Amino acid sequence: MPTKLFFELNEDKQRKIIDVVISEFATYGYTNSSTNRMVKSSGISKGSLFKYFPNKEELYFFILDTVTADFIESLEKKTSDLSSELFQRVIEYSALEFSWYIQNPEKAKLVIGAFTKSDTEIYRKTIERYGIKELDVYYNLIKDIDLSNFRWDKQKTIDILKWFLKGFNEDFLGSVQIDNYSFEHIENEYIKSLTGYMEILKIGLLK
Structure with a gap:
């Protein structure tokens, strides 16, 4: 978490620091990011940065918390309009994400990089930190779905959906170079592939 000194800065200064740090972590990831570049672009001293944040890891998780909160809030505003049919809802939710x-x-x-599987300590800490929040997404997707026509109970259905989507996302995002594609291009490929697999899941989950 930031120190009290950070919150005493005016909002424009806070926003500039946050925007610079988002760009740095998005471009270079946690390991290769540079606090020297951050302070230079922010127009502050390195000593000031570490008066606002105890260390690089605290800075990273504050930024990731800020961005994921914005992401979740944005999606939650629109989820009430999603289909009441589970498989179509998953597709529509993914379209909202994109x-x-x-x-x-x-x-x-930044978000995709943070949650793309890697053999790093920061990735393990990220998964540990956000594991419960991630599970909430699956519960929210299924919470008002009529499961009477499903083979399995609610928990098993959530587990199967979770395991599939985690594996599918890791495999898909690991196969593309985000820097070399527009998100519009990735969306078309992702939704097309996801739709095909949803048809397969229907066969296994519906009675």
Whole structure:
């Protein structure tokens, strides 16, 4: 978390620092990011940065918390309009995610990079930190779905959906180079592939 000194800055100064740090982490990831570049672009001293944030890791998680909160809030405003049919709802929810990515490309690169599987300590800490929030997404997707025509109970259905989407997302995002594609292009490929797999899941989950 930021120190009290950070919140005593005026809002424009806070926003400039946040925007610079988002761009740095989105471009270089956590490991290769540079606090020297951050302070230079922000127009502050390195000593000031570490008066606002105890260390680089605290800075990273504050920024990631800020961005994911914006992401979740944006999607929650629109989820009430999603289909009441589970498989179509998953597709529509994914389309909403990509709509946010397209509108916020640097934030999107930061989020995708943070949750793309890697053999790093910061990735393990990220998954540990956000694991419960991630599970909430699956519960929200299914909370008002009529499951009477499903083979399995609610928990098993959530588990199957969670396992599939986690694996599908890791495989898909690991196969594309975000820097070399527009999010619009990735969205078309993602939704097309996801729709095909949703048809397969229907066969296994519906009675």
